[in-house]
Amino acid sequence: MLLLALWRRLGRRSSAAGHVRCFSSAQALPSAEDFAARRREDALLGEIDARYPAFMVWGCNTDVGKTLVSTGMAAALLSSGKSQKSHVLYVKPVQTGFPDDSDARSVTQRIDSLVGRSESIFLSNRTMWLSDEASKKAALTKSSTDSSGSWKNSANSVKSSSSLTCETLWSWCAAVSPHLAAQQEGGGASDDELRKVLRRSLWEFGADASQTGRSWAFVETAGGVASPAPSGTLQCDLYRPLRLPGILVGDGRLGGISTTLAAYESLLLRGYETICIVIQDMGLGNNQHLSKQLHNRVPVFVIPAVPKNPGDDLAGWFHDTSSTFLQVVLLLEDAYHKRIQRLREMPKKASELFWWPFTQHRLVPEENVTVIDSRSGEFFSVYENKHGRFAQQFDACASWWTQGPDASLQHELAKQIAYAAGRYGHVMFPENVHEPGLRCAELLLQGVGRGWAHRVYISDNGSTATEIALKMALRKYAVDHGFLTNQGDKKPDFKVLALRGSYHGDTLGAMEAQAPSPYTGFSQQPWYSGRGVFLDPPTVCCQNRKWQLRVPERYGTIATEPAWDAREDVFALERDNTELAKIYSSAIEKEIMSSQGGLGGQTIAGLIIEPIIHAAGGMELVDPLFQRILTQQCKCHKIPVIFDEVFTGCWRLGAESAWELLGCNPDIACYAKLLTGGTVPLAATLATQDIFQAFEGASKLDALLHGHSYTAHPVGCSAAVTALEWFKDPSKNPNLLPGTSRLQEQWDPELVAEISSLSSVERVISLGTLMALELRSSSSSQKGYSSLLSSGVVKELRQVLGIYTRPLGNVVYFMCGPLTRPSVCSSLLRRMLKVLE
């Protein structure tokens, strides 16, 4: 149980001065809406005011002097600003040992005595939440905690004064780690709440103070960098979505070089910037050694040792350190300005230096360039210069369909990547073996390859994985059908059977397996000739709450085109016995037979499909029955079957691989994108032993002579191992349906159905982590890849609703990760509904 301190808000400027603390067990936590409603509809999103400098104050251990450093910096700011008013916010989000210990009070009181007489400063110290025990004790010792706004030299008016606002957000009585205090005394400070309240403090302070002088904020953590927060989450993880730059207070004692560097590295591993280190001088020269180790890139400031006499008011110490703290704040100020300046110039520089893929640069004005400062789980932190803030945006394009991590997995991936980089960097692969490579192969064969694959060929991306798959298939076909031995001078014209609308990558070999499209024209790739026999596939989509089948005319008129209430019915194996199955089958057989010309003629030597979903082709759901029959019939003709699972594999569609949904195996399959969880490029081409044996021989020249320098790079393999294990671990993936290898439905079927019935929507599909819709177009120019129909929707989602989408022509889609909670997905869907309505 927590008692709540009422945060009375009497308008902007007077809020600090008018602050009154009182206790009330009835009052609820100031609702999230109070904060978020200012701009956005729910608590999914957060923002950080970037218009003034705000820094974390970290310690490499407990009791290294964080509060004294905070005080010193505040004093430097408040003392030096004669010509300019300064407003300093000091936040202690979590305080234990309260009220005996109150770092916020300590800062307030010391500043009171430290800042020169001539300064006019408004001081306030408020505590927002207290545990029962803490509030009882506080009531007994009122004088020591009650310090609402007060004036130092109140002769000056509010307008011309500087101010120090100290805030403690959560307080417990026991002088132990916050997670233990919260256990003992209760306390509902979830990570989300804590971040939300902290963001609000920073935002309100900025709104109050930023126009009337220079504003600064310091957020002082509790204990060491990796000490637990009330929820048990490590503080360095808790505060990560805000990613404020920081000051690390080091340890000058024996052993302090080690604890300081280790703490620095823990911050680094989580993507924090540490601007400088401040360390007490214990006569061991730790600062010099630290500077050297950090290649002088992180300045190390040394301050005199703090006197140990408990009665000492430290006035002398603060006097001795004041010039150093002034240097510290000047450095911080400089770092802040450089950071913002860099962020501001980035769109221009990007427009000038980058050559973005798939981008007509003329259509991307500078102001449309998104500056991504960081990622935390599914969210980007985006710098918006216009608003002077860092805003959170949900990465709804899953960064070109690569993303899988939530914040926990992201950190675990960073750790395992770091370990692999530290252990191996990269090492030579052919004829060698290393643990991440072997483990990755084992997991792939036990997972996506289970029951059919025996060999793993590792490369760099989907396109190379496909080129390798094609080489495998063509060789296998040539061996099986006698084209290697009886060839003579005449070469057969090998084609692949493929579906119109499928896409396999942008290197020439992968392009050749793709039907002619805007990507393959002469102006894009003069060497493209289209080495495929391309079939038009039947597709399925949800329209007006029903799953409808669309069969191309060439298959004849289907007597009763089915429609289903539930998506599961589309995948039912019972459909193999329908009339439609026979129609598909005979059409496919005809196609194969008409293209087997043998030597010199056109010969179908392989099948390549994207199982279930044509992704780049516009998020079309291909009738699984059709693909199943296609696969089976190619196998009958000894035509090797390739499944390009670059997009569909590794849980993208709610199962580990799409062939599980299809109900039949390939001979060769390609995996990439989600394979590494969404971190670094890596691809795998899996094959049966039969395929492998087509390359066995006495000579090296029989081997598959294809490879890339970083084949099976340990960093990528480690990421893959981490991701593959994590996604299928029920203790880590809350979406795994118990006892199965399927994810629960992430997109609420009712909301999806609702969207499918909107007049502006042509069709919808949702499967696994994917929800896509095609906007209804009134003319053909609004269709296809170059359509701009969706631009309004995309702009609204991105700029107003904090959802980073990227359209495919007139198709708009949301893509989450295998770990994303359905509640988050529903929140996305509701926003989409709102926009479309």
Place this chain on the structure above:
Amino acid sequence: MLLLALWRRLGRRSSAAGHVRCFSSAQALPSAEDFAARRREDALLGEIDARYPAFMVWGCNTDVGKTLVSTGMAAALLSSGKSQKSHVLYVKPVQTGFPDDSDARSVTQRIDSLVGRSESIFLSNRTMWLSDEASKKAALTKSSTDSSGSWKNSANSVKSSSSLTCETLWSWCAAVSPHLAAQQEGGGASDDELRKVLRRSLWEFGADASQTGRSWAFVETAGGVASPAPSGTLQCDLYRPLRLPGILVGDGRLGGISTTLAAYESLLLRGYETICIVIQDMGLGNNQHLSKQLHNRVPVFVIPAVPKNPGDDLAGWFHDTSSTFLQVVLLLEDAYHKRIQRLREMPKKASELFWWPFTQHRLVPEENVTVIDSRSGEFFSVYENKHGRFAQQFDACASWWTQGPDASLQHELAKQIAYAAGRYGHVMFPENVHEPGLRCAELLLQGVGRGWAHRVYISDNGSTATEIALKMALRKYAVDHGFLTNQGDKKPDFKVLALRGSYHGDTLGAMEAQAPSPYTGFSQQPWYSGRGVFLDPPTVCCQNRKWQLRVPERYGTIATEPAWDAREDVFALERDNTELAKIYSSAIEKEIMSSQGGLGGQTIAGLIIEPIIHAAGGMELVDPLFQRILTQQCKCHKIPVIFDEVFTGCWRLGAESAWELLGCNPDIACYAKLLTGGTVPLAATLATQDIFQAFEGASKLDALLHGHSYTAHPVGCSAAVTALEWFKDPSKNPNLLPGTSRLQEQWDPELVAEISSLSSVERVISLGTLMALELRSSSSSQKGYSSLLSSGVVKELRQVLGIYTRPLGNVVYFMCGPLTRPSVCSSLLRRMLKVLE
């Protein structure tokens, strides 16, 4: 100044018992040869005995009880072994505060009192090196330090007894950090020496003890994981080449969760395995929280708090902890056996599951599979089951030409990769900007692109970079020569001008730019058609100490074929005015003119070359004069020029880019391999603004529609930024010639010349980080890619001399990194000489 303790070695079994300590200022350090000569010729190489378990004992801070934990583990091993003898080695490589503090003595003395009466144990404690001060003080207080071998219950014979051998390798008197003690008291413990002596201790112990019972070793560090060693190097960096698995002693106090986790992460970041954490119970439950944070994957053992009473002999404490320490050693034993078992099974599993690139699996028997356990700088640590050891091997193939880091850069790369993974994971690139991507582009344009390039297109590997470059060149040509507007139905047959023997990657588009070769045959890639006009290039090589030019016949007979004493003369721009230049020029002009058929006919629409070196083509040095003229003439005809610098770029040839050596710029250039310093795949295609503008237009369909999912992934870009900055920083790259952007000669010209004059050697080239030689073959079957002529040389280098080479047919090469010291290169060359002689 150090005094040396003489390490009298009286044969294997008696060495411990016969040990006598005495001081002598005259005696030199036992020479490196004493140790290394056992198997190898110099100190470049090291090995670790893998036949018994050896563990590091790390602390998260100083004074957390490492020595007590070491003692507890030793006691558990020595007490429990009634049925089996146990031999425990305890090594304290660095001791300060000696002789008052001696962790080795403390272990010896406590074991004496701890182990039960019935046990027969031989105890010895020796100290190898002492500083002047330490030895003086030790002489004064002899009783407290002198403890040569002694018996506990000597009734039993040596053969049937267990033993504890305690060794202190270096000792200083001052009770401060080792780097300060070494500064104050002197001491020559360089990192190399320290590792060498430690390796020797471990090796001799294994040789002495391993056949007569179970052996264990513990290496106890000083202070925290990142406390400095005598040289100032952090201990976690110092011991990294050995990469022993470890036990981390954590901190049970307030703040201890943070310091323990941070220390764990610092070890992780350096590629160490931490088998378990041991922590004192201070009533805060730190162990439980640590377990949770580590996902229970690293067991956390809790032991009672150590009594604070200085007089306490801790007998009671050890009694209370004995069962826990027994669990600890059982866990460690299990971890050791699992590790070795896994290492042993890896070759078989690899042979069964992997499909290695460019590998005829039938030619790779299991016993030839190299098990790479880790890398440290230029060295692999390879597990050799036959010898029961981890051996160091110099990575002389630079892992397919990717490698650049020494141990320091490897750690820095791991740090920056970790930071990028923690900060971004991966984020969407097109229309966006992030710091590592922008910085990478800036550095490329200031470096390899300076003076000519304006745009950076980022992809995943050399092959994709080439495909992109080709698309750029062909579009540019089409635009410039009116093929887009006047095309009609008839498409021109675009070809590229290329050199025979060049290689640009394994995807189809890159292959098309390659002349027919074993890689391009029908059985490898039925779709290959060879879309090039291929010229035979003149080449240069060193034969019999002279640099010789070899001009193909088609250029006519050159009156006086030049030969040069110095390689520099080959690159001299003065050669542009020679008769030879005119011959080249007219031959090239003829070729271009005869292939410009226009619409429907064959048209040369681009030039692609590997500047200077044909790498995969057999390490041929192409006459730079020829390539320079070729480039200039294509530019005259408005044929876009591509330099494929995937191999040659980023310092591989001793300059940042090969075009600097060539003396002329391309329009487009490709970089990969060394671009990330040798960590993860990343590639960049740089282009001029003219090329870029060929893709500008009103429609998205005019843009370059090519991309890969992980385009500009932040992890790769961060690695590239780190590597690019490091290589050109004189404070970090000792090979940079002052005031220039060239590396000093890494391969001693005299040794290279000597090799070139051997009768078994056909030709030699050396340039930058590359030294290659072609073995003289007596028949044509011994030439080319499938030749096995070099296998004997390669086997000797790899298995006996610790140099991991990988031949290109009958060409054997050494490739180091841009940071590798010339002394190391000379050592490699001397070994090569030895083998070839």
